[in-house]
Amino acid sequence: MQTETGKKLMTGAEILLECLARENVDCFFGYPGGVTLPFYDALYDSHIRHVLVRHEENAAFAAEGYARATGRVGVCCATSGPGATNLVTGLVDAMMDSIPIVAITGQVHSKLIGSDAFQEADTFGITRSCTKHNYMVKNIDELPRIVHEAFYIASSGRPGPVLVDIPKDVFQARAHYTPVESIHLPGYKVFTEGHAGQIRRAAQLIFEAEKPFVYAGGGIIAANASAELTEFVELADAPTVTTLMGLGALSAAHPNYISMPGMHGSYAANMGMTDCDLLIALGVRFDDRVTGQLATFARHARVIHVDIDPAEVGKNRNPDIPIVGDVKRVLQKLIKNLQELEAEFKPKNAAARARWHAQINAWKAERPYDKPHSETDIKPQHLMEEIDRLSGGQAIVTSDVGQHQMWAAQLIRFNEPRLWINSGGLGAMGFGLPSALGAQMARPDKLVFSICGDGGFQMSVSELATIASHALPIKIIVMNNGYLGMVRQWQTLFYNNRLSAVTLDCFPDAEKLAAAYGFKGRTIDKPWQLTQALEEAINEPGPYLLNVKVTPDENVYPMVPAGGSINEMVFCPEPVLS
Amino acid sequence: MIQTISLLMENKPGALLRVTGVLAARGYNIESLTVAKTLDPELSRMTIVVDVEDRLRTQVIKQMSKLINVLQAVDMSDAPSVIRDLVLVRVRCPQESRAAVLKEAEIFHARVIDSSTDGFAIEATGEPGKLDEFIEVMRSYGESDVARSGAVSMSLEAKKLRLQPPVMTPVAVP
Numbered sequence: 001m002q003t004e005t006g007k008k009l010m011t012g013a014e015i016l017l018e019c020l021a022r023e024n025v026d027c028f029f030g031y032p033g034g035v036t037l038p039f040y041d042a043l044y045d046s047h048i049r050h051v052l053v054r055h056e057e058n059a060a061f062a063a064e065g066y067a068r069a070t071g072r073v074g075v076c077c078a079t080s081g082p083g084a085t086n087l088v089t090g091l092v093d094a095m096m097d098s099i100p101i102v103a104i105t106g107q108v109h110s111k112l113i114g115s116d117a118f119q120e121a122d123t124f125g126i127t128r129s130c131t132k133h134n135y136m137v138k139n140i141d142e143l144p145r146i147v148h149e150a151f152y153i154a155s156s157g158r159p160g161p162v163l164v165d166i167p168k169d170v171f172q173a174r175a176h177y178t179p180v181e182s183i184h185l186p187g188y189k190v191f192t193e194g195h196a197g198q199i200r201r202a203a204q205l206i207f208e209a210e211k212p213f214v215y216a217g218g219g220i221i222a223a224n225a226s227a228e229l230t231e232f233v234e235l236a237d238a239p240t241v242t243t244l245m246g247l248g249a250l251s252a253a254h255p256n257y258i259s260m261p262g263m264h265g266s267y268a269a270n271m272g273m274t275d276c277d278l279l280i281a282l283g284v285r286f287d288d289r290v291t292g293q294l295a296t297f298a299r300h301a302r303v304i305h306v307d308i309d310p311a312e313v314g315k316n317r318n319p320d321i322p323i324v325g326d327v328k329r330v331l332q333k334l335i336k337n338l339q340e341l342e343a344e345f346k347p348k349n350a351a352a353r354a355r356w357h358a359q360i361n362a363w364k365a366e367r368p369y370d371k372p373h374s375e376t377d378i379k380p381q382h383l384m385e386e387i388d389r390l391s392g393g394q395a396i397v398t399s400d401v402g403q404h405q406m407w408a409a410q411l412i413r414f415n416e417p418r419l420w421i422n423s424g425g426l427g428a429m430g431f432g433l434p435s436a437l438g439a440q441m442a443r444p445d446k447l448v449f450s451i452c453g454d455g456g457f458q459m460s461v462s463e464l465a466t467i468a469s470h471a472l473p474i475k476i477i478v479m480n481n482g483y484l485g486m487v488r489q490w491q492t493l494f495y496n497n498r499l500s501a502v503t504l505d506c507f508p509d510a511e512k513l514a515a516a517y518g519f520k521g522r523t524i525d526k527p528w529q530l531t532q533a534l535e536e537a538i539n540e541p542g543p544y545l546l547n548v549k550v551t552p553d554e555n556v557y558p559m560v561p562a563g564g565s566i567n568e569m570v571f572c573p574e575p576v577l578s
Numbered sequence: 579m580i581q582t583i584s585l586l587m588e589n590k591p592g593a594l595l596r597v598t599g600v601l602a603a604r605g606y607n608i609e610s611l612t613v614a615k616t617l618d619p620e621l622s623r624m625t626i627v628v629d630v631e632d633r634l635r636t637q638v639i640k641q642m643s644k645l646i647n648v649l650q651a652v653d654m655s656d657a658p659s660v661i662r663d664l665v666l667v668r669v670r671c672p673q674e675s676r677a678a679v680l681k682e683a684e685i686f687h688a689r690v691i692d693s694s695t696d697g698f699a700i701e702a703t704g705e706p707g708k709l710d711e712f713i714e715v716m717r718s719y720g721e722s723d724v725a726r727s728g729a730v731s732m733s734l735e736a737k738k739l740r741l742q743p744p745v746m747t748p749v750a751v752p
Contacts, residue, residue, distance in 0.1 A: 022747070024748065
């Protein structure tokens with residue numbers, strides 16, 4: 001592609017590719033169709049890699065996997081009508097988890113818009129509420145500006161999905177391309193620095209607190225603020241939980257680290273949150289799955305809430321100290337303030353702090369996560385423990401949605417950010433496989449596990465073809481319990497065990513299924529096979545499908561029933577001795 | 579509680595839908611909405627009157643402020659402001675009450691804009707509550723029909739506009 005394009009007459013499709021190149025896009029995920037033909041024709045000559053997924057929803061999930069693994073903007077592309085509507089779930093998912101992706105959709109010819117033309121859908125209208133911002137390009141002259149704005153909006157402030165809808169005639173039109181040098185969005189408010197006075201007050205509160213507690217989330221990962229978080233929790237001398245979206249933000253090996261909090265969080269995490277006198281909330285949104293009943297959540301605590309999105313501060317819990325800013329910048333300033341105040345304050349409450357850490361450790365010892373093993377069957381927790389041991393806190397693990405997701409989040413430890421990739425806010429089944437595909441494309445150097453349930457795996461099973469076609473060495477681990485396990489768990493616990501529409505029979509033979517796509521697969525159901533089978537999968541240079549039949553009736557504990565207080569957890573009933 | 583929101587926004591396609599979408603997504607019904615260009619033709623000012631639960635009032639303003647096309651969203655219920663509404667009333671009245679209708683219109687500083695043997699078309703502006711009274715009075719004279727503009731509001735204090743400065747695009751070409 002020519003880079004000195006100041007005077008060159010280019011088509012809209014060529015201009016789009018030029019803009020993508022300027023945004024450093026090296027690969028994207030898509031599915032062509034009628035109105036994107038001019039774009040795909042131009043792509044034929046481009047150095048940008050295109051990954052042909054087998055369903056547009058998976059293009060969006062793969063772009064998310066790419067973005068989550070790298071922090072860079074993920075890109076997906078679909079044609080008009082059904083292509084665009086298939087992207088919607090992925091867009092909502094990226095919106096809920098604040099993931100930067102740009103979706104490019106084709107639209108019917110400008111003259112046909114509104115005429116119910118073939119493969120026409122009101123993509124601009126449909127995606128308004130599931131994107132951070134969206135555009136319809138009506139003129140080739142505005143195309144470069146819009147593409148760069150889309151990348152800027154997706155990746156700045158609170159990240160999120162942005163969609164650009166491009167009619168066929170805009171792809172085909174020709175114009176003199178002039179590079180866009182600056183973006184002007186006067187109404188786009190990004191607050192980064194945080195209020196100096198509030199930061200100072202926060203630092204004082206942290207030193208005055210006897211029982212401080214850090215509640216860190218996906219915002220730390222989005223802001224690439226793990227190093228700052230680590231320094232901060234050490235200086236603040238505070239026990240720390242990371243949410244489902246924040247796993248790896250603080251290394252699981254760090255002495256201050258407890259676990260994930262919330263509905264399936266650990267006893268120590270939830271007790272600590274309930275009992276603390278100062279809750280330091282960093283890049284989190286007080287999600288209902290974390291807080292349980294809001295009225296009783298951390299009820300004795302003063303709250304410091306740092307978030308880049310002003311609408312999150314005070315949404316669910318009114319903080320004593322609201323700080324709107326980029327959590328990385330705010331933590332840097334907070335660290336500086338703490339260092340200045342350290343000499344004056346630290347000695348005063350050392351005894352109280354020691355009691356607090358001892359209390360946390362006592363809770364940790366009192367009720368660790370259940371790790372049942374069996375001589376005859378594979379317990380799902382056993383599977384996760386083995387994956388944890390083999391990954392050593394270093395592998396990328398993508399998860400689908402359900403019981404396996406919770407067990408993986410509980411038992412697999414992450415020593416770095418951007419290793420744990422899951423659909424947290426939306427809980428979109430089918431996410432696991434395509435997000436692994438995106439993550440492995442972005443990080444060819446990494447061992448990638450895709451942990452799925454037998455339900456979610458079959459929602460995006462079509463991507464086995466994409467994985468095989470690109471020879472991506474993803475280790476697909478199906479935790480197969482023959483049920484839609486999480487729904488089955490709720491039916492067992494809250495619906496008198498009336499198991500309605502949750503049985504998944506007819507799971508395909510994994511070895512034959514993998515062989516049909518040209519790679520290796522295997523089914524195991526005995527605990528003594530587990531380690532060897534996982535090692536075989538890891539040592540295989542290509543993709544591997546490991547179907548692990550686990551005990552079908554296991555429930556995820558501890559569990560805070562929906563709407564309950566998080567210190568009132570339900571634990572696994574003592575097993576009946578047979 | 580009824581909330582009056584004033585927005586300064588970019589005059590771009592879809593901007594109106596984004597703003598009303600914030601309300602529609604939460605199931606709020608809009609009482610009135612007006613929008614027109616400002617002195618700067620690229621900007622519009624919108625006044626929305628909507629019934630929002632008290633605890634969500636600031637959340638609604640924050641969600642609107644977040645929209646890329648919105649430069650400023652202000653809750654007018656908390657700020658010194660003027661709110662005006664315009665109403666057109668067509669009233670049918672018998673010959674013997676014509677003089678009385680004209681007298682009432684005068685009391686409300688309303689203007690007759692059309693007169694026929696059947697009755698009048700009258701234009702009035704004022705605070706929304708005052709116009710409610712005017713409409714009631716007109717209806718007492720005979721069959722009436724009304725068209726209202728909805729509230730238009732203006733803050734009485736100049737709030738500083740915080741605008742994002744331009745940023746550079748990536749110039750790196752691989």
